[in-house]
Amino acid sequence: MSDIEKSYSPGLATDIEKPITNPGIEPHRIRMTDKSEKHARTAEKQIAVMFGVSVVGAIIAIWGFFAFPIVDGDLSATRNNSLWMGLGMALSMFGIGFGAVHWAKTLMPDNEVSEMRHQARSSDETRAQALEIVKLADGESGFSRRKLIRRSMYGALAFFPIPAIIIFGDLGPVVGDTLKHTMWKPGTRLTKDPTGIPIKASDVTIGSVFHVIPEGLSEMEEHKLEEKAKSAVLLVRVNPSDLNEDPAKADWSYQGIVAYSKICTHVGCPVALYEQHTHHLLCPCHQSTFDLANHCEVVFGPASRPLPQLPIAVDAEGYLIAQSDFLEPVGPSFWDIRK
Amino acid sequence: MRRRPWAAGLVVFLGLVLSGGGYAAATNVVQAETGSPAQVEEGRKLFLANCASCHGTNGEGAIGGPSLIGVGAASVDFQVGTGRMPGQGSGPQLRAKPVQFTQEQISAMAAYVASLAPGPAIPDEEYLRGDGDATHGGELFRINCAMCHNAVGAGGALTEGKFAPSLAGSTAKHTYEAMVTGPQNMPVFNDANLTPEDKKDIITYLKYIEDNDSVAGFELGSIGPVAEGLFTWIFGLGFIIAITVWLGAKSN
Numbered sequence: 001m002s003d004i005e006k007s008y009s010p011g012l013a014t015d016i017e018k019p020i021t022n023p024g025i026e027p028h029r030i031r032m033t034d035k036s037e038k039h040a041r042t043a044e045k046q047i048a049v050m051f052g053v054s055v056v057g058a059i060i061a062i063w064g065f066f067a068f069p070i071v072d073g074d075l076s077a078t079r080n081n082s083l084w085m086g087l088g089m090a091l092s093m094f095g096i097g098f099g100a101v102h103w104a105k106t107l108m109p110d111n112e113v114s115e116m117r118h119q120a121r122s123s124d125e126t127r128a129q130a131l132e133i134v135k136l137a138d139g140e141s142g143f144s145r146r147k148l149i150r151r152s153m154y155g156a157l158a159f160f161p162i163p164a165i166i167i168f169g170d171l172g173p174v175v176g177d178t179l180k181h182t183m184w185k186p187g188t189r190l191t192k193d194p195t196g197i198p199i200k201a202s203d204v205t206i207g208s209v210f211h212v213i214p215e216g217l218s219e220m221e222e223h224k225l226e227e228k229a230k231s232a233v234l235l236v237r238v239n240p241s242d243l244n245e246d247p248a249k250a251d252w253s254y255q256g257i258v259a260y261s262k263i264c265t266h267v268g269c270p271v272a273l274y275e276q277h278t279h280h281l282l283c284p285c286h287q288s289t290f291d292l293a294n295h296c297e298v299v300f301g302p303a304s305r306p307l308p309q310l311p312i313a314v315d316a317e318g319y320l321i322a323q324s325d326f327l328e329p330v331g332p333s334f335w336d337i338r339k
Numbered sequence: 340m341r342r343r344p345w346a347a348g349l350v351v352f353l354g355l356v357l358s359g360g361g362y363a364a365a366t367n368v369v370q371a372e373t374g375s376p377a378q379v380e381e382g383r384k385l386f387l388a389n390c391a392s393c394h395g396t397n398g399e400g401a402i403g404g405p406s407l408i409g410v411g412a413a414s415v416d417f418q419v420g421t422g423r424m425p426g427q428g429s430g431p432q433l434r435a436k437p438v439q440f441t442q443e444q445i446s447a448m449a450a451y452v453a454s455l456a457p458g459p460a461i462p463d464e465e466y467l468r469g470d471g472d473a474t475h476g477g478e479l480f481r482i483n484c485a486m487c488h489n490a491v492g493a494g495g496a497l498t499e500g501k502f503a504p505s506l507a508g509s510t511a512k513h514t515y516e517a518m519v520t521g522p523q524n525m526p527v528f529n530d531a532n533l534t535p536e537d538k539k540d541i542i543t544y545l546k547y548i549e550d551n552d553s554v555a556g557f558e559l560g561s562i563g564p565v566a567e568g569l570f571t572w573i574f575g576l577g578f579i580i581a582i583t584v585w586l587g588a589k590s591n
Binding site: 029031032033075076078079083101105106110192193194199200203204205206207208209210211236270272273274275276277278280282284287289300 | 478479482483486487495497498499501503521523524525526527528529531532551552553554555556585586589590591
């Protein structure tokens with residue numbers, strides 16, 4: 001029985017009885033530079049050339065600095081300055097590096113040598129000495145003896161990190177309901193980005209696109225970008241017969257003029273690639289596509305909500321105004337968006 | 340000296356003529372300048388021979404071609420002047436191709452189409468010289484144009500095979516006409532949205548970036564991080580791998 005078992009070869013599996021033997025160091029191979037003095041001299045010259053190239057690189061960098069001085073207001077001067085200094089310094093560093101490596105590989109001895117690791121464990125004598133020191137320190141400081149000090153110190157160490165945790169509570173103001181409101185109010189005029197010039201309904205011809213900000217935003221001094229990031233609107237006029245409006249929102253548009261939030265409901269990029277004939281609005285970041293003629297429904301891409309519509313009307317002077325704020329949060333969805 | 344009664348009349352008349360004429364000269368509105376009857380007639384013949392099969396014998400539109408009533412001279416000058424018309428093929432959008440008519444013939448067809456109904460006119464030379472405010476033009480370009488045409492006009496993709504073409508090499512006149520007419524899927528930017536001065540500034544910006552080299556070395560087509568990243572991955576990493584192989588190889 002045991003004879004039959006032994007007749008099986010263990011194959012590639014490790015045989016515990018016969019562990020892998022140390023293969024030892026690879027046999028040393030003689031290099032051409034070891035064999036002939038001629039080759040060694042060639043290598044020597046090559047290394048010298050590489051170091052020489054490094055010197056040339058340094059000189060190019062110095063030349064670039066003086067030949068292309070940085071002039072205030074002239075951007076192309078900066079470009080040439082950076083280009084030649086960068087190329088010169090790269091050449092200089094690579095020259096030294098390649099030279100040093102080539103030197104080591106061709107001319108320095110290449111015999112492989114192995115050195116045994118020393119024991120990681122300290123000697124018994126050293127260990128006993130260390131233990132002595134700890135015991136002595138414990139006795140002298142009274143760490144084990146004076147319980148009051150020891151325990152109060154534990155308490156101090158436990159309380160010390162708490163302020164660092166509390167400080168996280170100060171990371172910016174509480175969001176509150178700022179995500180659910182924008183600058184738009186009943187009667188806010190629609191104005192052109194960036195000038196803030198109000199827009200007349202008659203100016204918006206069929207096929208036109210206006211990039212719109214609320215009146216007053218262009219004059220804001222504080223939080224201008226935060227407000228713009230929420231209230232940016234795209235205003236488009238389409239042929240009213242092409243518009244398939246939700247009957248409940250029929251009075252949100254004005255003679256084919258519709259206003260939609262420009263902030264993508266996926267991750268908040270500005271959606272503004274409008275195609276006049278397909279009425280598609282494309283987001284350049286992840287290709288979410290909204291059908292503007294069909295209440296900005298998502299027709300393609302990762303967005304999951306239609307773009308919110310801004311209800312608009314026309315005031316007595318013919319300017320476009322908002323009927324109210326957006327009736328749902330603009331931009332990316334979040335946890336309690338429907339609350 | 341006694342004033343003559345007709346002198347007052349003359350002053351009023353001169354005042355009216357000067358202010359009215361000055362106003363007419365100062366406002367570059369969409370009213371087409373109509374060509375001479377001979378030019379319109381020449382244009383009508385060219386239209387009947389080259390355009391009428393799709394756009395109808397009176398430009399009223401037919402199967403395959405929209406109505407040209409009211410599209411204006413600017414639209415014809417752009418579409419035919421960039422070779423997009425007469426249209427060829429039926430892909431997602433018509434592309435620019437070699438122009439098939441002389442400028443004289445294009446102007447004649449433009450005059451004919453403009454005579455059908457008023458529409459955007461061919462822009463005045465004063466807005467095309469590129470001597471406006473490039474900074475303001477750049478700001479307007481980034482707000483109104485860059486999302487499709489790229490921040491430096493290198494062009495970009497739209498949906499289902501359509502694309503916004505690169506603006507490199509576009510003439511100032513065609514750029515202006517494209518803004519005012521909105522060819523194919525491009526929206527219209529009328530004079531109430533971007534005033535002629537604004538359009539002049541945008542043209543100035545485009546001319547500036549075309550005339551000035553990229554500040555930061557090779558722009559790799561200015562098409563953004565994908566091209567730049569690919570370049571770095573292939574050439575940067577390739578260089579590092581080559582050096583690593585060399586470092587590890589034994590010298591012979």
